[in-house]
Amino acid sequence: MTDQHPSTPDEALPGEPSGGVRRARAALGRAVRSTLPGRGEARRAEERTLPEATVARLAVYLRVLSVLAEQGVTTVSSEELAAAAGVNSANLRKDLSHLGSYGTRGVGYEVAVLVDRIEGTLGLTRRLAVALIGVGNLGHALAGYGGFATRGFHIAALLDADPARVGERIAGLTVRHSDELPAVIRELDIAIGVIATPAHAAQDVCDQLVACGVTSILNFAPAVLAVPDGVDVRKVDLAIELQILSFHEQRKLRPGGPLEDVG
Amino acid sequence: MTDQHPSTPDEALPGEPSGGVRRARAALGRAVRSTLPGRGEARRAEERTLPEATVARLAVYLRVLSVLAEQGVTTVSSEELAAAAGVNSANLRKDLSHLGSYGTRGVGYEVAVLVDRIEGTLGLTRRLAVALIGVGNLGHALAGYGGFATRGFHIAALLDADPARVGERIAGLTVRHSDELPAVIRELDIAIGVIATPAHAAQDVCDQLVACGVTSILNFAPAVLAVPDGVDVRKVDLAIELQILSFHEQRKLRPGGPLEDVG
C-alpha cells in the first residue's frame, strides 16, 4: 500500500536508482567489535557489513522517527513505523535487528533509542564537512538549502570556476575559485564533495576531489563518473528518474497492462 | 573499476533507492504484441515486464549512447558500452537482450538502432508533459533546467501556493496558483507531477495530483508519500544520499574495514 521505490540499481542507477554505493571488495572477515560502546547490557552488533539496502532505509526511518519525536511520540511498533516509512514491517524489523536488539517484545521500540542507534550507525554524530563545486542554478538552491545542517552535515565551502561567481556570498559563505580546491579540502577537512557543474566538467572535478583524498562524492551532473576502488559515488539524476516514470506510464496504457488486473 | 551505485530502496531509495517504482500487482499475463511494429524482420520482444533494475540502466545507456552518437561513433561493443556506463558487460547484454536481438555477433551494436530501441521502450517518443509544483529555491533551478527538453520531456506548467510567486515568468512560463492544479492538469494533459514544495505540503499536493488522475510523481520533498496502487512515486532525497555516504565514510575509518584488504 505504501511502498516507495527503492533507489534504482547503483545510482539509483548504475550505482542509482538511486541504489548501492560503489564499493570494492566486500570484506567478509570476522566481525570486529565496534568503537561506540553500547550503553547498558546491549552492546552486540554494529558489526561488519550492513546490507546496502538496509543503510538506505535506515536514513528513511530516521526521518520518520524525527517527525514522531517532534510529535512527542516515545514508543513505536514495527508495524507503525513500517507503515510510515512505506516498507514491509518484517523488512523493517530485520533492518533494525542488524543494529542489535533495541526493541521490547510486546511493546515496540523507543523512538529516542532508535534515533540514537541509527545516527550512530550512519556516522551522523560527526557532522561531516561538505564542499559544493559548481554554484550555478542548482548550486545556488543547494547552497541555500537548510536540509544539510538539520540532517547532520555542514556545508563548508562553495567553489566555482567562473571568476564572475567567485566572491559572491551565499548563505554566509563566500564562493571561492575552484583552483583553490586542494587548499579548501585540506583546510576545512572536507569529507564529501557535491558536484553541481555541467556534465562535461564533472569527471575533471571528480578527479581533483579524489586526488585530494575525498572518498565520498554526490554527483548531480548527468555523467557517469569513473573512480578508483575505495571511492563511493552516488548520483542524483533527474532525467533518469523521469525516464523510469515514463516507462511505467507507457506500460499503463498498454492493453493487458497491470491496470486491467486491478479492475 | 567503474561501478556506479544502484538506486536505493524505493526512494533508489530507497528507493533508490532510489530503486524501484511503487508498482502494484505484477501482472504476469501472457505476452502481448507491442504497438510499435519492429522494423524489418526483428520484431520480437518489447514484451511484458522488463526488470525494474534494467529500466533504470537503460536510461543510463541511453545517455552514454547519445554522447557516442554525437562523437560520430556508429558501432559499439557490449564491453565498451558497459565500461562507459559503469556496469558489467554481461549485465548490459542481458539488459539489451530483453529488448530483442539488435546486436551483431563479432561486431557489436549499432548506436542509432540502440538509441531508437531504448527510446521506444522507455516511451520517450511521446514527450510527456510535466507540471512542477513548488517554485521556490529548488523549483526555480528545476524550471530553468534545460535537461527536461533534451531528455524527452516538456515542462508545461509551474504552480505555487504563494500569491507573491504567482504571475512570475520563468523560462517562458508563467507561475500559476496551485488552486488551478486540476484545470492545468486537464488543459495541458499533464502526465508527470514534480513536487518541490516543503515537506509538510507534499502529501497534500500528491493527493491532489492523484485525484486529478496523475499516476507518475517525482518527489523532491523529504517526505514519504502514501499513494494508492497504480501510482508510481520516485523520490530524490539529498539527505538520504548524504547519509549513505556518511555511513561508508565511517566504515572506511574503522580498523579492519574494507580498505585494509585492498592494501
Place this chain on the structure above:
DNA sequence: AGTCACTTGTGAATGCGTTCACAAAATCGC
C-alpha cells in the same frame, strides 16, 4: 572454402534482499 578472432545471447550458478511465519519475550488484567 576454411580458419581465426571476436562478440553476442543466454543457460546455469550464485548472491542479495524481501517476505513469511512462528517461537520467544514482555506486558496487562485478573
Place this chain on the structure above:
DNA sequence: GCGATTTTGTGAACGCATTCACAAGTGACT
C-alpha cells in the same frame, strides 16, 4: 501467579538480479 495478548527477532522460503562461462554467429583474411 497465570493466561491472554501483543510484538519482537529470526530461520527458512522465495524471488529478483548479477555474474559466469560458453555455444553459436559473424566478419576478415587468406
